[in-house]
Amino acid sequence: MSRPERPGPRRWAARLVPRTVQSQVAAGVAGLVMLVVGLAGLTIALRIDHRDRADVDRQLTARAAKVQQDAGKLLADGETHTADDYGGLLAGSQSLVRLIAGGRVVAARGDQPPAAIPVPTRDGFSTIDVDGEPWRSLVRPLADGSGARLQVLQSLEPVEERLADGQRIVVAVAVAASLAAAGGVWAITGVVLAPLRRLRSGALRIRPTDLEQRLPVATRPQEVADLSATLNRMLERLRASMLATRRFTADAGHELRTPLTSLGIDLETLLRNPDLPAARRQEILAAMTAEHHRMTSLLDGLQTLARGDAEALPAREGIDLTELLAAAVDRARRKHPTVRYDHATTPPVGVDGWRAGLTLAVDNLLDNAALHGRADGTVEVRITTTETEVRIAVADDGPGIPADEYESMKRRFTRGRQPRSDGSGLGLALVDQQAHLHGGSLRLGPAASGGLEATLVLPTLPPRPHRQPGRKS
CATH class of the missing domain: 3.30.450 (Beta-Lactamase)
Incomplete structure (x- = not known):
């Protein structure tokens, strides 16, 4: 039988060191x-x-x-x-x-x-x-x-x-002073650490099923107050992430059920009918391809929305919105060759944000206008600026939508009363989310041509201070 291992010097030293702060x-x-x-x-x-x-x-x-x-x-x-x-x-x-x-x-x-x-x-x-x-x-x-x-x-x-x-007096005074200091510091530290103990008690009460639970808010000392605020912000981000995951799962399950069922029926039809006419087979394959593209687009949109809901965002950077809009218009012209995009070049305008998110928002505005306007119509694209914000207005010449549906069109999977395309209903929802993530908004209203005008409003970067020649910063 082996003998129990004796604690070494380091273990004894670790045992002698007090455990609590x-x-x-x-x-x-x-x-x-x-x-x-x-x-x-x-x-x-x-x-x-x-x-x-x-x-x-x-x-x-x-x-x-x-x-x-x-x-x-x-x-x-x-x-x-x-x-x-x-x-x-x-x-x-x-x-x-x-x-x-x-x-x-x-x-x-x-x-x-x-x-x-x-x-x-x-x-x-x-x-x-x-x-x-x-x-x-x-x-x-x-x-x-x-x-x-x-x-x-x-x-x-x-x-x-x-x-x-004298030496005996020094020893007695040193021992008495150290004991008095230890007692005083113990009491003071207990008062200082009381907010931390409340934070710990609050953390022990948090359960995975209760996403609304928060830690007690401390006001003093400042370090503990900052810690409680930071932890509560972390809990809020975790809550947003969990809600985004749940919403993504629910939305994907709900929206993919119909196209997957349709794909299953089409596959079963092809398997059971090997002698199906070529025209009918081609029709079924085209429908399956369309459903596949729709599901891919739906999953991409849901994934982007989930990242935005969870605030899983890259670092911000300064972006020239004029250059970004010009590139987006060029892509839209190639994607919708029958639609005329009326866009005039403007001076550079800087915003602070995420290039991928702003590109997604602008692309969706241009695609939405092309899909819901006339097939050979015109989409007007204007960019205007003020001292504090920049507006990108995209107007189509389609039938438009009633004013009472403006807000509902920003919701996910909303396609209006008479949809004119087979989209997923996530386009304007993605634009609205990116607008809010960048500190802006999405405004819908009637266009002068009778269609819908969607305006993306974003805060501009503050102007850089003018540096005089010959002066070092």
Whole structure:
């Protein structure tokens, strides 16, 4: 039986890291506060310790100068004493004064420690260890030329105790500050993250069957407000995409049922009647070809509408609408050679949009006018502009449609009361969708020739600022 795998260092580290943002922020701030307060406190404590040690050195210097004035008394006494009978200079100060001659101590006054203090070998300041306790020592030669040296010592135990007390205070303050900071940050972060928790709760309530469900709208903080607005826009796009998919499926199923049934009947007729006359067979094949073209056109139109409903659109670009319209008119003339297209060239007009979508809209307007006008009639194409919009008006000379049907003609699969072609009924619906996707509209009205005038209205691009010669942008 295999042994369970022990968690490695990385897994242990991952377990030690808090899982929630609130915990991570609180732990991070607590650690940062502890580091900053600890470093600041340690710096202050070390600075105080340095000052205390400098004070000890100054006291030793002053004491050595004072004792040198009475060095003769020490030499005259010639014995080592621990009692303070030396003018009150060393009373209760954990200090010691020694006179050294010939490599040995010849006199001493002050607080003599239990352990022996080694005889110094050099002059000046030094720190020595006496029975595990630090002492500060200053050695100077006597000024009388006798060769004797004076050693003044001071215990550093009080200084060490003050440094230890300071370090303990720093640790206590750093821990208390970090805990207080962690608690405060925990509370503040909880308030800040409350909108995010509401967003999460709202997201958990969303079901695929409820396309109208939205996340709670947050107003503060700004980042959470932007996040909630972005997510709600994403949900709206998903809703539009799902509705477009459902509509595409429903429309395709509804509209393709009849032509597929007709194709099935025609195929069955051809299979059951192998001896069918050539003329009849050709008639059935022509009908099947027409149904095939109609289904292909229907699927292309439905697919384009579905993309528009789902806003699955490419990046916008600046488009010269005059050039696009001229190219569309040339294609329409080749496609409908018996129809006369009356179109005059105009100055360039810029719009912001999708070239494929605008091309589709203009082609459908021109085809619709050719199909519903007279077979050898005239289609008038005009483009006019204002400061804010451009209008492409396409008018045919057919019978037109009643005014009460203008809006219904923009709906999908609407072909009017007396259709004059076998179209899918999606032409004007495609134009209307592209108009709205580009921030414009489709307007229907009577033409001067008695037919229908369809006007595509689009916003124009703002004029580019004039750049003066020689001036850099």
